[in-house]
Amino acid sequence: MNLSAEGSSKTALTIGLSTAGGLSFIIFFSLCFLLYRHWKKKQFARSNLYNRNNSFMMSNFDYEQGSSLTSPIFSYGELYEATNGFDTSEELGDGGFGTVYKGKLKDGRAVAVKRLYENNYRRLEQFMNEVKIVSLLRHQNLVTLYGCTSRHSRELLLVYEFIPNGTVADHLHGSRASESLLPWKARLNIAIETADALNYLHSIEPQIIHRDVKTTNILLDSSFHVKLADFGLSRLFPLDATHVSTTPQGTAGYVDPEYYQCYQLTDKSDVYSFGVVLMELISSMPAVDISRDRNEVNLANFAVRKIQKQELDEFVDPRLGYNSDYRIKGMISEVAGLGLRCLHSEGEVRPGMKEVLEILRVIEKSGWMGEGAVKGDVELKEEARLLKCVSPYSPDTVTERWESTSSSMTSFTS
Numbered sequence: 065m066n067l068s069a070e071g072s073s074k075t076a077l078t079i080g081l082s083t084a085g086g087l088s089f090i091i092f093f094s095l096c097f098l099l100y101r102h103w104k105k106k107q108f109a110r111s112n113l114y115n116r117n118n119s120f121m122m123s124n125f126d127y128e129q130g131s132s133l134t135s136p137i138f139s140y141g142e143l144y145e146a147t148n149g150f151d152t153s154e155e156l157g158d159g160g161f162g163t164v165y166k167g168k169l170k171d172g173r174a175v176a177v178k179r180l181y182e183n184n185y186r187r188l189e190q191f192m193n194e195v196k197i198v199s200l201l202r203h204q205n206l207v208t209l210y211g212c213t214s215r216h217s218r219e220l221l222l223v224y225e226f227i228p229n230g231t232v233a234d235h236l237h238g239s240r241a242s243e244s245l246l247p248w249k250a251r252l253n254i255a256i257e258t259a260d261a262l263n264y265l266h267s268i269e270p271q272i273i274h275r276d277v278k279t280t281n282i283l284l285d286s287s288f289h290v291k292l293a294d295f296g297l298s299r300l301f302p303l304d305a306t307h308v309s310t311t312p313q314g315t316a317g318y319v320d321p322e323y324y325q326c327y328q329l330t331d332k333s334d335v336y337s338f339g340v341v342l343m344e345l346i347s348s349m350p351a352v353d354i355s356r357d358r359n360e361v362n363l364a365n366f367a368v369r370k371i372q373k374q375e376l377d378e379f380v381d382p383r384l385g386y387n388s389d390y391r392i393k394g395m396i397s398e399v400a401g402l403g404l405r406c407l408h409s410e411g412e413v414r415p416g417m418k419e420v421l422e423i424l425r426v427i428e429k430s431g432w433m434g435e436g437a438v439k440g441d442v443e444l445k446e447e448a449r450l451l452k453c454v455s456p457y458s459p460d461t462v463t464e465r466w467e468s469t470s471s472s473m474t475s476f477t478s
Contacts (some may be wrong), residue, residue, distance in 0.1 A: 085319045136211040140218050143167065143177050150179060166226060174212060174226035180219060190296040191220050197272060207293040227291045233279035236348045239249040246426035248384045248392050250288050253328065255399065256424045257290035258282055258436060262338060263417040273299045273329060277337035278318045278351065279344050299329060317351030317362055322411045326347045332411035339406025342399055343367040348381040364407050367400075376400055395431035399424070
């Protein structure tokens with residue numbers, strides 16, 4: 065009897081364990097199936113969103129903007145072949161939303177092909193924004209957009225003219241800095257042509273704010289003429305707006321302190337960034353360098369401090385002839401004074417790009433005629449006195465772009 069009961073107990077236990085195991089397997093399988101369906105739905109939704117936006121953007125671009133471009137639509141295969149299959153040896157750098165490759169089209173044109181990192185909404189938005197803005201632009205100091213892939217392409221690609229001589233950053237403190245010194249005459253011309261490009265962007269309607277002015281986005285052709293590039297973060301300004309409220313984006317060391325603190329983007333934000341570029345041209349130092357002394361990491365703050373102490377000679381690249389050529393000394397002094405105005409912490413106090421351009425042209429013209437030396441020193445001391453208690457602020461510790469969950473806090477879209 066006891067044996068029988070024990071046997072029944074074991075049988076019941078076995079059946080119970082088998083049932084529990086079966087139920088556990090069914091539950092586990094069901095959960096896996098539900099998770100898989102949820103993942104597929106999300107992928108499908110993302111794919112639809114991508115395709116809808118891509119189709120909308122490309123259809124607008126194909127028919128509205130296409131006629132104004134040299135060759136607006138390229139096939140993926142054509143660009144794949146042009147870049148040797150996006151060979152890593154052809155990489156030119158990071159273009160903001162993706163990698164840039166050097167390529168050669170069948171018609172012999174050298175091109176720079178920007179390849180989207182990934183097909184998500186934020187990257188697509190930057191792509192749409194860049195196509196929309198650059199296709200409107202015509203200026204000798206702005207890089208030319210040849211076209212892009214169509215909405216039917218497997219990847220979104222932008223095709224730009226290839227600029228062969230690297231960036232200003234390369235020549236000042238980068239890979240080409242050791243090849244030869246960029247002389248002051250060339251640097252002043254770079255400042256003038258960059259200001260000319262920015263003045264054009266700020267003067268057209270609707271106004272365009274570049275929002276990422278820096279020496280790595282200032283390309284140089286074989287004659288060292290400027291081609292301003294990378295409009296992935298740029299913004300079209302509403303005609304009746306004084307500013308656009310948007311989460312700060314840009315590059316550490318160049319970001320307007322007022323924009324960073326108040327989330328208000330204006331054309332004076334580009335002016336601040338340009339002020340940093342002027343200080344790079346004067347000093348040959350990068351905008352942010354953590355290897356420098358703690359108080360010198362941020363170039364803008366470092367420059368203002370040196371100029372306020374009337375120690376410009378310790379800030380200027382000594383190879384430029386500041387202490388040996390009175391004409392160069394006068395021009396550098398005046399450009400430094402202009403840079404101080406651009407770097408003012410309050411946007412309203414900064415000059416507009418039109419005024420900046422006019423001043424730079426006067427400095428160039430009068431400087432080579434020998435009229436700028438004394439005037440430059442006097443004006444620089446006056447600027448230092450006015451800004452004695454004012455320091456610019458642009459984050460030293462940020463090494464990445466600010467990421468925004470939305471491109472704008474207003475109804476304005478790029």
